[in-house]
Amino acid sequence: MALETVDPLWLSVSILAVSVFALVYLKRRxxxxxxxxxxxxxxxxxxxxxxxxxxxxxxxxxxxxxxxxxxxxxxxxxxxxxxxxxxxxxxxxxxxxxxxxxxxxLVIGDLTDIYHWNFPLMSYGPGWRARRRILHHELLPESIAKYRQYQMHVTHNLLRNLLASPKSFGKHLHQTFTAIAILVAYGLEPQGDDDKYVGMLRGLSIAADVCVPGKYLVESLPVLQHLPSWFPGAGFKQELAYVKRRMREITTGIWQAGKRHLEEGAENDSVLAAIVRNAAQLDPDAAAEQEEMGLGIATTIWTAGAGTTESGALVFFLAMALYPDVQKKAQEELDRVIGPSRLPDFSDRDSLPYINALVKEVLRWHVTTPTSxxxxxxxxxxxxxxxxxxxxxxxxxxxxxxQDPEVYPDPSRFNPDRYLKDGQLNEEVRDPATIVFGFGRRICPGQHLAAASLFITCASVLHAFNITPPLDTNGKPMPMEAKFVNTSITSDPAKFECEITPRSPARAALIEQLVD
Structure with a gap:
């Protein structure tokens, strides 16, 4: 029978029936x-x-x-x-x-509007993709070169602080990576622990208090969110409304502070500056939408980047105190490449394979977000x-x-040599960055900035200082071990002590003579 003689209605019904059968079959399968x-x-x-x-x-x-x-x-x-x-x-x-x-x-996320300032938690969709596109562009490898001035400035401050009060190295590291995040995000430079901008962002910890699993019954019974706040058992709605209002005040307040700083004539290369300049080219509605997204993007740089990079730097200090042979090899490379008369900078990065391998091992040896x-x-x-x-x-x-021993033999040992072959980085060994920064479209957009910050921190500190175990009252090294404190998402080194001393009077003088 010729195809043209087939009843079109019968043909359409047949195709529909076959399609339905295929869908049902696949669904059952x-x-x-x-x-x-x-x-x-x-x-x-x-x-x-x-x-x-x-x-x-x-x-x-x-x-x-x-x-x-x-x-x-x-x-x-x-x-x-x-x-x-x-x-x-x-x-x-x-x-x-x-x-x-x-x-x-998260029901709590919806009730507190946590997604507007911490967009990595957002559901996959147009809003997330638009924010991701902006941040990805600002943190590409070729884009982050403009932030090196911030990283060098803050790293030099770290060296000064370590020279002045080495026992407070944890506090100094916290200041360092907080400063980098706020400079990159807003173009604002924090002025110590009492800085108002740092205090504002710390206020966002209120969200961590309400997002504790099991704290609110509404997370297990979402229907409760529809009750009026005066209804018995719905008092949580007033508490969460306060959290939502407070987080909005904080994120809007620091964004406006960054804009005022820019309007007063401050020249900076921050993410805020890039977004504001781009928004100025748009119509009013599009500009308002762009800045609303920017507000959350800038906050995310601090919430998602400062703490994890700080934790990585603490891992570095711990590993150096525990593995003096690694520290010695790193310092030998620095002495050979950099010499005694200056400090490292980013132009040295390609000439320091062992330091780069050490940074990779910092990322692998202890993953600060064990399940992402x-x-x-x-x-x-x-x-x-x-x-x-x-x-x-x-x-x-x-x-x-x-920690896979098939990929990283003796995985509990801190060993940068595992990434090297004939004195150069061995690309056949899996780069820990492909693990710790996540997968797919959710991969961390700040990975290149974080790795660069760790590189200049590790290189600068090792060039200037020795890191050794703490001493007892008799001046003898005390035993150390690696201990970590875990939350539901992160894992950080437990508080530890170490001795941090200048490698020589000449290295101390290099720090004292720094001028930024």
Missing amino acids: RSAAPLPPGPPGWPIIGNLFDYPKEDLAKGLFELHKRYGPLVHLSIFGKSTISIGSFEAASDLLDKRSANYSDRPT LPHASLKDDIYNGYRIPAGSIVLPNLWAFA
């Missing part, structure tokens, strides 16, 4: 696929008691040793998929990033025969990837 393996759960609460309470990354790693690279946990019907291998994380979060670039939705911020799946997916339901929380175990 997907739903028939098993979930990834995991511990058996209890009715209603699921795996509530199997979810690690103390050290999340190490606890999940123990489950991976039993169940494989993908582990499924269900808590009150909500699926969590833990990824225990770098290959699986790359397959899902990089190669299928369109499906795994969402974030879990959680991803969320947008649609059902099948991976290696297992079903990952839509809306699942997806956790890549960055700590496990960085």
Whole structure:
């Protein structure tokens, strides 16, 4: 029968029927696929008691040793998929990033409007993409060269402070990376611990207090958010309304301070300056929208960047005190390349392979965000025969990837030589940056700025100072060990002491003669 004699209506119905059958078949095939393996759960609460309470990354790693690279946990019907291998994380979060670039939705986040000033927590969509596009452009490798003046200035202040009061190195590091973040974001330079801008941004910690898991019943029973605030049991709405108002005051206040600084004639290369200058070319509505996004982008540079880079610098000081042989090799390279009459700068970076390897090892040896911020799946997916339901929380175990002995032999040892071959960086060894800065479309846009800050910090400090274990009352070195304090997302070195002394009077003089 010729095709032209077929009834068009019958042909359309046939095509529709085949399409429906194919969709039903694929849906049943997907739903028939098993979930990834995991511990058996209890009715209603699921795996509530199997979810690690103390050290999340190490606890999940123990489950991976039993169940494989993908582990499924269900808590009150909500699926969590833990990824225990770098290959699986790359397959899902990089190669299928369109499906795994969402974030879990927090009711508290909606009620406090936390997303407007911390956009990495935003759901995947046009608003997130627009903010990401702006920040990505400002933090490209070729873009961050304009921030080197800030990094050098702040690093030289760090050296002065270490020379004057070495016991307070933790405080000095906090000031250093807070200053870099505020200069890059707003073009404002903090003036010590009592600086008003630092105080304003510290006020954002109020959000951490309300986002504690389990603090508010509304997170488990979202229907409560629709109750009037005067209703018994809905008093949380007044508290969260205050938090929302206070966070808006803080983020708007420091943004306006940065704008006034710019309008008063201050020339700077901050992210705020770039956004304000671009907004001036737009119509009023578009300009207002651009600045509203900029407000959250600038705040994110501080909230997401200052603390994690500071933690990495603390890891560096701890490692140097524990591994004097590494410190000696780094200083030998610095002496050979830099010489005794000046301090390192960014032009030396390509000539210092061991320092670059040391920075890589700082990132790997202790991952400051062991499971990263959680991803969320947008649609059902099948991976290696297992079903990952839509809306699942997806956790890549960055700590496990960085401690993989197949990739990094003797992973608990701090060893920059693992990245070197014939005196140069060995590109065949997995760069820890591909782990610790995340995956896919959610990869940290500030990774190049963070790595540059760690490089100039490590190089400058080692060129000028020796870092050794603390001394007892008899002047003998005290034993040290690496200890860390974990939260639900971050892991930082526990408070420790070390001796920081100038390598020579000449090196101390280099610092004293600094003029910025």
